[in-house]
Amino acid sequence: MARVGEASSTDKSARTTAQIEADISRTRTQLAATLDELAVRVHPTTISAQVKAKAVAAVEEKAGRAYVAASGLVEQARAQFVDEKGQPRKERIVPAALVGVGLVLLVASARKRRKG
Template identity: 55%
Template sequence: MADTSDTRTPAQIEADIQRRRDVLAETLDEIGVRVHPKTIVGDAKAKVASNIDHTLGRAYVGVNRAVSQVKARFVDDEGAPRLERIVPVALVVVGVVGLLAVGARRRKR
């Protein structure tokens, strides 16, 4: 059988009630802030911004890796250009640009 006698004084009981009211008021205030529309919108914006930052970071790393790989094909370890690879690519680019220019000139006529 549980002991139901309370040996606290009325002042102690009132102080305990006041502490519980304060804790309850703080909890209700916190809930009010959490469910406030501005808080919800702010949290959603922060989450979207975080996701965008994460995606952009991953994209940056991917692009940086691709650029490094392309650079490694056209430059040796010492930083000197690899002419045996650059010259053929340059010739192809010049040829494609020339064909595009000829095609554009024929369309204008």
């Protein structure tokens, strides 16, 4: 049994010059690959692409949420003018249509006054 501080036959001091050179070469290759990867990560093009991808994802998420909310509102509005069988509710459609026509006439008359 080897004592502390003594070299054994499997210790690194027993390696050959070729083994040491191979280790150095392997370490250089690994270091070069690591440096290349770091260079790509900090390159302005890479950073801007990552920022752009995050922004696009955030916008798409917000748009998806807005679409779901708008769909819910449309469905609620539709439910006000259509009964459970899908038939139009004339008692609600006619007053809403009259209000719409009144607004159009009001806007048209306001424009006519400005021009004239």
